Amino acid sequence: MKKALFRKPAATIISVAISAVILAACGGGGSSASNDTSNTTPATPTTSTTNVITGTVFAAATSGATVKLFAADANGNPTGNALGTASTDANGNFSIALTSQPSGPVVLVSSGGSYSSEADATTQTGATFQVLVANVPTGNSSAHLNPLTSAITARASNLLSNAPATSPAAALSSATSSVQTLLGLSDISTSAVTIAPNTNATSGDAWLLSALAGTLEQLRTNSGLNSSAIYQALMDDISDGKLDGLKNGKSIAIGTSGQTLQSSLFTTQLSGAANTYGNTHATYQSATGKISTALQNSAQAVGLQVGSSGSISLYQTQSSGTQLYFAARTDGLVKLDMSVPSAPVATKLTAINQTLLSGSNPSGPKFGSIDGMVINPTPITVNGSSKVYGLVYSYQSSTVASVNLTDGVVVGTLALPITKSTSFSGAMAYVAGGIADGAHNLIWLATSEGMIGVNPSNLNLPVTKIAQPVGTQINENIGGDTANGIIFSPDYMGAGIVVFNLIEGKSYVMDKATWQALYANTGFTGYLEMDGATLDTQYKLAIITPEGSNTIGLLGYNIPSGATGATGTFASKLFMSYAVPNQALNFASYTGATVDPVSHTALFVGEGRGLGVGVLDNPSNANWKGFSTFVNANSSYRFEPHDPHTLGTFNISGKPYGFLLNGAYGSYKVAIIDLNAMLVAPTTGGWTNTDPFNDPKITTLIGY
Structure with a gap:
């Protein structure tokens, strides 16, 4: 099938780096100290400065998805009324213009829309994705919603709820490191939040993100689960820092059928999906090999x-x-x-x-x-x-x-x-x-x-x-x-x-x-x-x-x-x-x-x-x-x-x-x-x- 090349809007090419994103990628910085609580106050409008947040929604390119921006509570979850709303275009791109500057962490949430699966070319309903941003800079910035950023957000939220003194920046840094290691994506060199997956890439961070998305779509195909169930299950499973079918030691409901998550879905079964996807998509074979090997190490x-x-x-x-x-x-x-x-x-x-x-x-x-x-x-x-x-x-x-x-x-x-x-x-x-x-x-x-x-x-x-x-x-x-x-x-x-x-x-x-x-x-x-x-x-x-x-x-x-x-x-x-x-x-x-x-x-x-x-x-x-x-x-x-x-x-x-x-x-x-x-x-x-x-x-x- 024809693959869409994602092009960031001009505003994002010169985007100002989000401080929490840089910390998550580099794992360092003074503001990541565990006793830094300066960013735990929910975001509120404080100035009349215009902000533009651009990004993509991607399981594959998801068109017609609704993206909303919320203030984040102390646990990194959305709270209050939406501060901004947008819809994605045919390539999954969105842009939210804010007339005021958020003063604290925010969460972007996407829902709905549709995409053509990279695994089997079927049309799927978009899942719910989230991305946590610790600080929104003045001006233009980017934040992308996809399986990896959603998994990082779920892990960061779990860390914040179990250690209230932790700052969102520190939680994101820790979550990024652990999630990318579990999923075999430690080679990503910059923050995943600022990277748009690119199905035309043959190397680099955007290529790795696209490989993971395709692998998860292959797992959706193999397992018979719908997109909403498979991506929510991943976020629940990985939120406690382990891929074991449990969330904080308790079973996870999957979908609405009364099933519970099997402990192997995101280990051996996802490893098998990675092998299959790599074998049928030669461009990603080395990337899916890393994913498969990491999953076997759990x-x-x-x-x-x-x-x-x-x-x-x-x-x-x-x-x-x-x-x-x-x-x-x-x-x-x-x-x-x-x-x-x-x-x-x-x-x-x-x-x-x-x-x-x-x-x-x-x-x-x-x-x-x-x-x-x-x-x-x-x-x-x-x-x-x-x-x-x-x-x-x-x-x-x-x-x-x-x-x-x-x-x-x-x-x-x-x-x-x-x-x-x-x-x-x-x-x-x-x-x-x-x-x-x-x-x-x-x-x-x-x-x-x-x-x-x-x-x-x-x-x-x-x-x-x-x-x-x-x-x-x-x-x-x-x-x-x-x-x-x-x-x-x-x-x-x-x-x-x-x-x-x-x-x-x-x-x-x-x-x-x-x-x-x-x-x-x-x-x-x-x-x-x-x-x-x-x-x-x-x-x-x-x-x-x-x-x-x-x-x-x-x-x-x-x-x-x-x-x-x-x-x-x-x-x-x-x-x-x-x-x-x-x-x-x-x-x-x-x-x-x-x-x-x-x-x-x-x-x-x-x-x-x-x-x-x-x-x-x-x-x-x-x-x-x-x-x-x-x-x-x-x-x-x-x-x-x-x-x-x-x-x-x-x-x-x-x-x-x-x-x-x-x-x-x-x-x-x-x-x-x-x-x-x-x-x-x-x-x-x-x-x-x-x-x-x-x-x-x-x-x-x-x-x-």
Whole structure:
């Protein structure tokens, strides 16, 4: 479609800079001090000087929108009667002439009008946008209303309401920095309030703004939400400085249908929309790549990707809610609907299982059991429709199957370029686990020969292989920080630590001598088989669990890079050996762990019946103690005996839940553990007084 070139009216070319705008862009200036309250008085006319405020309204160029100028109250919200009104022209431009000078902060509000979407060329009704301006200078100035300036305004308003002594200028400065970082727009060099998005630009600030607008329109198309709902939801979600589907810890109503905002809408789903928009609009590909990567770095997004070892995987969409998929061994693939956490529902996926399991379908793959299920939580757009894909594997096969979970069908199979399996204490496996890399639409599989990256939505694409370093063995439970491009795998036989750099396609090793020197004299039994690692990607901590040990290793990690060969080395200065409380008791030996990086809550399991839950202490604390809270339980849980371990920890609607496959060699049930409830359960000596599997406040067991 033909794109409109925005040209500022002549008055705006020589516009006087708005002081709050400059502060927001530069993050500095004397008037940004938190105790500056000089700009909190609502704007009132004080002189007869003529002011002209010009700007644009843009989701795409929005014509016929009404723009009103209001005085701002102490929280940055519009108050009183409009001080001026204008309508936008065909290119979304407006001009408001004031006959008097506002003496304090003002808010411009746009509503209505229509625009032709950059994503699908449909005509959409204009959403409500706002922009807060701390000071309006005498003369001509500019202020633009679009998704970014509205998000900044929402965040600034939240800051002002929670810290009344903060000035609007300081709130805007802080809001600009945090919002642009969350949305991958840190490269914007001047204040977004003074920039008109330009669909003809190929670089620069106006280009970045236009890329974001197009990405959000792609998300509107993918999600099926209308423009008003999608843009208001963004402002609500980002207003508290986090993209987690919540506003100040509370659920967000979206539209008028009674829906609540899914925590993934503006993380993995928006990341997928960015990838789609960049692929279909080559001009914006590098910009949408930055947006996608930043969104994958949010706590909620990485919590979706790395919460399990590959046997339990989760995805969320606005349309279908929260779904978990269990690789339930000989029972096949099981879906757990957690859209309403108080009323979960588990069902076997009969059609997929008939295709995949041996004997169920003579023409299908011959999987003796389904041992792993890894989902790319970032939706892929195929033929104009948004789809979610995953990979299914069996430990005893070097072939994997791609599943389209949106439609519930097996797409195809792929024989991996590996020739042997790996032996663990409880299993032989060709594929031992997997981690989703949503920013690059890949799933990385842990194999005997290293990490192999597969695009589940297109099995015809070449796979990517990063070789296992010589003298090391892949782990049965890997951890990932794929937003930062790494997978973390302690050498299974205790010889050291291996980190795979996914961007470089290289591996890095903390050799045995360096590893031993790090944990020497700490009490950590790092010489034993290390059963796995899980990563808190916000704290940059790896949780390492040796088999048959009552200690837990906490290793600070970085992003190793720059190796001149295929394998480099890395080191760390941060390590703690955490002794499990009451470690003399038999069940305090934990071999598997997963962590929710949103709440920093980790779930631990033992080879027998032991369960543990701990909340990580922030390693930046002066007196870092590893875990701020840790609770053990002697439970009736029967651990599924195969390695790797079948467990996961995920944050759903702001609350951490642990998930297990309960049983032994069949007759399985899905176990849902309310980790917060277990942490506050009555204890004696650090152990729960009751069996959490017999306490409905803690654990829900569901058959299927």
